[in-house]
Amino acid sequence: MVIFIRSLSNLLIAITLFVSFSVVAIDNPDKPDPVSQIDALSAPFIDKIEQVSGYRDTLLAYTDYHEFLSLQIKDTVSSLMSQLTETEQDSFKAGHEAWEKYIESQYEFIEQVWSKDNFGTASAIDRGEFKARLLREKLIALHYYQNTLL
Structure with a gap:
């Protein structure tokens, strides 16, 4: 169970970082x-x-x-x-x-x-x-x- 929670936690961190970097990249394309x-x-x-x-x-x-x-x-x-x-x-x-x-x-x-x-x-x-x-x-x-x- 602990391994599952750590894996889920790492996945959420990875998704959060990916989304935040993506948002920065499209901050203002103009x-x-x-x-x-x-x-x-x-x-x-x-x-x-x-x-x-x-x-x-x-x-x-x-x-x-x-x-x-x-x-x-x-x-x-x-x-x-x-x-x-x-x-x-x-x-x-x-x-x-x-x-x-x-x-x-x-x-x-x-x-x-x-x-x-x-x-x-x-x-x-x-x-x-x-x-x-x-x-x-x-x-x-x-x-x-x-x-x-x-």
Whole structure:
């Protein structure tokens, strides 16, 4: 009898989790998908990165992409701030400032380890990709925040 109750309990938990995840997935299908939006806006920069060759051109292509992502982050932060209460803004600012310090430390780490001396001309690709991933992930998170407030 105890085994039956445990099995039934596990089945109910599994069904509950399945239903809850399904509901989250269909929360609002009309809202734009942040990842798709960012990928579409990033496409010209990614295409340029894939087409260039050489250390300097790769570095410049990634720099353009980083500047684009940074501007998108700045614009999204401004937009998001306008949707928050003063108390929420204070909390968000503190978190964003901590993220900016984190990014600075990550950039220093990336520059130190994946230097041209250590990795040659391929270092531009590695550094560019690592930095772009950090910025892109932040932008995606900000878009998710913003979409839940709409």
